[in-house]
Amino acid sequence: MGLEAVVNEIREKGRKEVETIRAETRTDVEEILVDAQTRAAGIKASAQEEADRAVTHIxxxxxxxxxxxxxxQVLNAQKTLLDQVYSASLAAVGDLPAEFQEKALTALLKRAVKEIKKGVVHANERDSPVVEEILSQLKMxxxxxxxxxxxxPGGIIVESNDGELQIDYSYRTFLDEIWESGLKDASDILFT
Structure with a gap:
């Protein structure tokens, strides 16, 4: 019986060592699994944050x-509207009554004669007879x-006899000057 007791003792000792090793292994495995799960959760959270950032960016x-x-589109619509206003303004100036046209053309000629004493006056077909009459009536x-x-559309263009100097007093030129200086104001009024 002595041998059997020794064998049992060795077996018992072996079994205890196996259980100890198994317990340590289980603990190690659990630690590894917890660590892996923690890492996986971190990677998942990081990937989710990156995806959220990408979605927000897009x-x-x-x-x-x-x-x-x-x-x-708004700017194009505004430009179209302003172009229509410009065209309508130009047409309206050209359609002013003959009496106004005569006064305006006389005033423009008086202004031009201060800069060009001798020259050729050009006007549109509608205003040419009026300009000819003004030129023939006034000695200046x-x-x-x-x-x-x-x-x-109206107004005059005066060119010196030698062709070196030309003054554009057409209505379009005046409207362009007014338009450029007043465009911001007009835009503010129309679109605010």
């Missing part, structure tokens, strides 16, 4: 692009001759 880009398209315009009609 949404912001799309919103910016959409805003830009809308602004461009004796240095002027009537030139060929030009394509302007």
């Amino acid at each position: 949404i912001n880009q799309e919103a910016s692009a959409a805003n830009l398209v809308v602004k461009r 315009f004796s240095g002027y001759t009537m030139g060929a009609p030009v394509d302007i």
Whole structure:
């Protein structure tokens, strides 16, 4: 029985060592699993944050692009409207009564004669007879001759006899000057 007791003792000792090793292994495995799960959760959270950032970035880009398209459409509509106002203004100035046209043309000729004493006066076909009459009636315009009609909505263009100097007193020129200086004000009034 002595041998059997020794064998049992060795077996018992072996079994205890196996249980100890198994317990240590289980503990190590659990620690490894917990560590792996922690790492996986960190990786998942990091990936989710990156995905959220990417989604936010894409949404912001799309919103910016959409805003830009809308602004461009609004600006194009505003430009179209302002162009229509400009054209209507130019047409309205050209359609003013003959009495106004005569006074305006006389005033423009008086202004031009201060800069060009002798020259050729051009006007549109509608105003050419009026300009010819003004030139023939007032002595101060004796240095002027009537030139060929030009394509302007109204007003005059005076050119020196030598062709070196030209003054554009067409209505379009005046409207352009007013338009440029008043464009911001007009835009503010119309679109705010």
